[in-house]
Amino acid sequence: MSAVQHTDPSTSYPVTDRNKVKRLHERGSYDRAAVHAILDAAMLCHVAYAIDGQPYCTPTLFWREDDRLYWHGSAASRMLRHLKAGTPACLTVSHLDGLVLARSGFNHSANYRAAMCFGTARIIDDAEEKAAAMRSVVDRYYPGRSAGLRPITAQEAKATAIIGMEIEQASAKVRAKGVGDDEEDFALPIWAGIVPVRTVLGDVEPCSRLVAGVEQPPELALYPSGNTLGQSLLDAQRAYEVDMA
Amino acid sequence: MSAVQHTDPSTSYPVTDRNKVKRLHERGSYDRAAVHAILDAAMLCHVAYAIDGQPYCTPTLFWREDDRLYWHGSAASRMLRHLKAGTPACLTVSHLDGLVLARSGFNHSANYRAAMCFGTARIIDDAEEKAAAMRSVVDRYYPGRSAGLRPITAQEAKATAIIGMEIEQASAKVRAKGVGDDEEDFALPIWAGIVPVRTVLGDVEPCSRLVAGVEQPPELALYPSGNTLGQSLLDAQRAYEVDMA
Numbered sequence: 391m392s393a394v395q396h397t398d399p400s401t402s403y404p405v406t407d408r409n410k411v412k413r414l415h416e417r418g419s420y421d422r423a424a425v426h427a428i429l430d431a432a433m434l435c436h437v438a439y440a441i442d443g444q445p446y447c448t449p450t451l452f453w454r455e456d457d458r459l460y461w462h463g464s465a466a467s468r469m470l471r472h473l474k475a476g477t478p479a480c481l482t483v484s485h486l487d488g489l490v491l492a493r494s495g496f497n498h499s500a501n502y503r504a505a506m507c508f509g510t511a512r513i514i515d516d517a518e519e520k521a522a523a524m525r526s527v528v529d530r531y532y533p534g535r536s537a538g539l540r541p542i543t544a545q546e547a548k549a550t551a552i553i554g555m556e557i558e559q560a561s562a563k564v565r566a567k568g569v570g571d572d573e574e575d576f577a578l579p580i581w582a583g584i585v586p587v588r589t590v591l592g593d594v595e596p597c598s599r600l601v602a603g604v605e606q607p608p609e610l611a612l613y614p615s616g617n618t619l620g621q622s623l624l625d626a627q628r629a630y631e632v633d634m635a
Numbered sequence: 636m637s638a639v640q641h642t643d644p645s646t647s648y649p650v651t652d653r654n655k656v657k658r659l660h661e662r663g664s665y666d667r668a669a670v671h672a673i674l675d676a677a678m679l680c681h682v683a684y685a686i687d688g689q690p691y692c693t694p695t696l697f698w699r700e701d702d703r704l705y706w707h708g709s710a711a712s713r714m715l716r717h718l719k720a721g722t723p724a725c726l727t728v729s730h731l732d733g734l735v736l737a738r739s740g741f742n743h744s745a746n747y748r749a750a751m752c753f754g755t756a757r758i759i760d761d762a763e764e765k766a767a768a769m770r771s772v773v774d775r776y777y778p779g780r781s782a783g784l785r786p787i788t789a790q791e792a793k794a795t796a797i798i799g800m801e802i803e804q805a806s807a808k809v810r811a812k813g814v815g816d817d818e819e820d821f822a823l824p825i826w827a828g829i830v831p832v833r834t835v836l837g838d839v840e841p842c843s844r845l846v847a848g849v850e851q852p853p854e855l856a857l858y859p860s861g862n863t864l865g866q867s868l869l870d871a872q873r874a875y876e877v878d879m880a
Contacts, residue, residue, distance in 0.1 A: 438683035438692030447683030449729035484694035495773045496791040540739040569842040579846045586837030597814040597827040
């Protein structure tokens with residue numbers, strides 16, 4: 391571990407060649423809270439793993455508990471069959487926050503927040519941890535919801551694989567600023583600016599087959615129309631953590 | 636290629652074990668137009684590649700020309716140094732369209748559109764192709780814009796690497812429907828429904844240092860406030876293709 395950069399282990403992930411931010415490193419950070427904030431604002435991640443040298447980039451829903459990431463899928467999926475033995479993986483979350491139009495092509499960019507997490511992904515075999523995770527996959531997004539649902543059947547549990555990955559290393563990378571033209575280019579008569587991008591919630595669409603008299607449950611209050619998805623997911627994560635404490 | 640599934644090569648990508656949709660395969664497709672529509676609605680993708688068995692999942696801006704995908708970055712980045720020789724890669728685009736709350740945990744889901752593309756990623760060495768790509772990285776999003784910008788310098792061209800990848804195989808996977816509860820669960824007195832999710836544009840924020848009298852350029856008309864990012868990017872791709880034809 392000679393390449394380890396010294397960081398405070400209580401607040402930061404260790405830095406090695408694997409997670410060191412190489413490009414535009416002034417945008418990078420190894421801070422736990424910064425990484426968690428980017429993860430917790432997302433429901434969808436992309437997981438990279440390799441089978442016989444062929445990389446796969448798989449989109450999936452995921453959630454976080456402390457420094458452990460979970461995702462799930464069918465026990466028949468390509469990814470999950472290959473994760474049984476434990477395999478190196480990289481789970482990445484990205485948020486696009488704006489398009490940046492500059493006075494030169496080179497300085498065109500985007501505002502974004504991204505977190506890359508490295509570890510060994512493994513199927514959760516422990517029955518208790520798996521059962522807890524099958525509730526968490528609902529409760530992390532909709533705190534308290536699992537208790538009121540039709541219970542999971544043995545067949546469903548068998549058909550579902552839960553993957554866990556301890557974050558061994560991670561990095562956050564953020565661009566959140568105005569147009570970054572070269573100083574001498576600001577004087578050019580060329581338009582430049584930002585187009586902000588937001589991912590927002592629409593009006594809830596109740597299932598057309600709801601039983602008469604069934605009301606919207608309290609956990610839906612976290613997802614009001616017009617809210618950003620990121621804010622709702624951060625609020626849900628906080629409420630979930632309070633419930634679990 | 637014994638595992639190849641028969642598809643019409645004029646409209647579909649070849650299917651082998653690499654891109655065959657394994658999980659919930661009724662949501663899958665190998666149709667070129669379906670894959671392109673998902674790609675063209677996005678600016679941000681995730682690329683998976685492996686270095687010495689360690690997978691990386693890197694978020695990056697990208698664009699498409701016919702069946703060729705391009706992305707770019709600093710010539711110093713980790714990814715690009717390893718792509719010089721050509722390396723197997725998987726480029727994935729995902730759009731989250733809605734949260735699906737069901738009457739059982741098992742049937743909770745999300746509405747989404749995702750495309751996975753497989754090929755060999757290579758640095759573009761040809762000077763002419765690289766120069767064209769450095770204009771396209773602007774013009775694909777903002778058709779016609781590159782002609783009015785401060786020209787690219789030799790130093791900028793040297794510092795930028797452009798990666799190209801021919802799509803050898805691809806798959807699209809889409810969920811776009813209501814709550815998919817088990818038939819007998821619809822009778823339960825449990826709330827179920829969809830929270831729609833949309834990625835939308837905000838009001839343009841002009842650079843605070845614009846030269847007096849500089850007007851918004853015509854290419855910005857593709858990005859009106861309130862539009863979905865996906866629609867703007869599809870419109871921009873179409874306008875770009877017309878310009879190139």
